[in-house]
Amino acid sequence: xxxxxxxxxxxxxxxxxxxxxxxxxxxxxxxxxxxxxxxxxxxxxxxxxxxxxxxxxxxxxxxxxxxxxxxxxxxxxxxxxxxxxxxxxxxxxxxxxxxxxxxxxxxxxxxxxxxxxxxxxxxxxxxxxxxxxxxxxxxxxxxxxxxxxxxxxxxxxxxxxxxxxxxx
Amino acid sequence: xxxxxxxxxxxxxxxxxxxxxxxxxxxxxxxxxxxxxxxxxxxxxxxxxxxxxxxxxxxxxxxxxxxxxxxxxxxxxxxxxxxxxxxxxxxxxxxxxxxxxxxxxxxxxxxxxxxxxxxxxxxxxxxxxxxxxxxxxxxxxxxxxxxxxxxxxxxxxxxxxxxxxxxxxx
Numbered sequence: 001x002x003x004x005x006x007x008x009x010x011x012x013x014x015x016x017x018x019x020x021x022x023x024x025x026x027x028x029x030x031x032x033x034x035x036x037x038x039x040x041x042x043x044x045x046x047x048x049x050x051x052x053x054x055x056x057x058x059x060x061x062x063x064x065x066x067x068x069x070x071x072x073x074x075x076x077x078x079x080x081x082x083x084x085x086x087x088x089x090x091x092x093x094x095x096x097x098x099x100x101x102x103x104x105x106x107x108x109x110x111x112x113x114x115x116x117x118x119x120x121x122x123x124x125x126x127x128x129x130x131x132x133x134x135x136x137x138x139x140x141x142x143x144x145x146x147x148x149x150x151x152x153x154x155x156x157x158x159x160x161x162x163x164x165x166x167x168x
Numbered sequence: 169x170x171x172x173x174x175x176x177x178x179x180x181x182x183x184x185x186x187x188x189x190x191x192x193x194x195x196x197x198x199x200x201x202x203x204x205x206x207x208x209x210x211x212x213x214x215x216x217x218x219x220x221x222x223x224x225x226x227x228x229x230x231x232x233x234x235x236x237x238x239x240x241x242x243x244x245x246x247x248x249x250x251x252x253x254x255x256x257x258x259x260x261x262x263x264x265x266x267x268x269x270x271x272x273x274x275x276x277x278x279x280x281x282x283x284x285x286x287x288x289x290x291x292x293x294x295x296x297x298x299x300x301x302x303x304x305x306x307x308x309x310x311x312x313x314x315x316x317x318x319x320x321x322x323x324x325x326x327x328x329x330x331x332x333x334x335x336x337x338x
Contacts, residue, residue: 042337043337044337045337045338046336046337046338047336047338048338049338062338067334069332069334071334093333093334093336094255094333094334094335094336095335095336095337095338096335096336096337096338097337097338098337098338104254104335132334132336135336136336136338139336139338140338
């Protein structure tokens with residue numbers, strides 16, 4: 001197991017579109033192990049995508065099950081060749097990225113999504129998710145398409161009137 | 169030895185203010201850090217953290233300030249960048265305009281532990297029925313629940329939404 005080097009913008013590899021994974025072999029399994037170890041080494045990272053370690057494959061990991069303030073989640077998700085097949089709603093949230101140190105900003109994402117992806121056994125899984133987990137998945141899939149959250153920043157003044165926690 | 173200074177410039181809005189001020193700074197290798205620039209009423213305001221090697225900034229900007237009729241103020245920014253600047257709560261407030269909304273809301277929330285990082289307000293609506301809108305990003309030092317509880321005591325007829333910010337790192 002190895003902690004891989006996280007590449008940082010302006011590295012061009014972060015802006016490239018990744019290729020479909022076709023070979024589900026031992027090399028892929030080993031890479032996934034290293035990628036997860038790299039995620040765990042990043043401070044509080046809930047996700048990581050292959051391009052963040054310079055590998056242009058459509059593969060990402062998301063796990064939002066360990067947050068201090070718990071959110072709905074599906075546990076550890078290894079997503080190979082993931083696709084979002086349905087989007088619903090919009091929500092503004094604050095994001096940061098291992099590949100863009102020392103900056104966080106507001107991004108609008110779909111509130112609910114339907115996602116399908118393959119596992120290490122090449123079998124497809126599909127489910128709906130929402131909120132924080134959906135945000136993390138969208139952030140990671142953007143990496144596979146050569147997009148960073150910086151490409152989706154909204155002005156400080158852009159405010160969606162969010163779900164109401166308190167209304168006088 | 170380089171240092172940071174904080175520049176504040178204000179003047180009647182016109183095209184070219186940002187480009188002329190920043191060109192004057194860039195021409196002598198003054199580097200910009202965080203900046204905030206916006207139109208307020210018919211004025212344009214700029215605040216810029218500038219990294220430089222001890223330049224006489226008022227002298228450097230004399231020409232452009234005179235041409236654009238800008239007021240300039242310089243503070244020495246001895247503390248540099250603030251590392252603890254991550255907001256954990258987003259607050260929106262709006263309602264029929266009246267005097268004292270900002271004072272009442274912010275004093276109540278400050279007592280409940282709010283440290284404001286970013287606050288913007290705007291006047292909207294019609295002349296005879298103006299509304300006031302405020303957005304705040306800040307740190308809830310005593311937790312978001314403390315702010316929510318405190319908000320219930322605010323007497324003003326304002327709508328208020330207090331939403332925790334859970335920053336995603338991925």
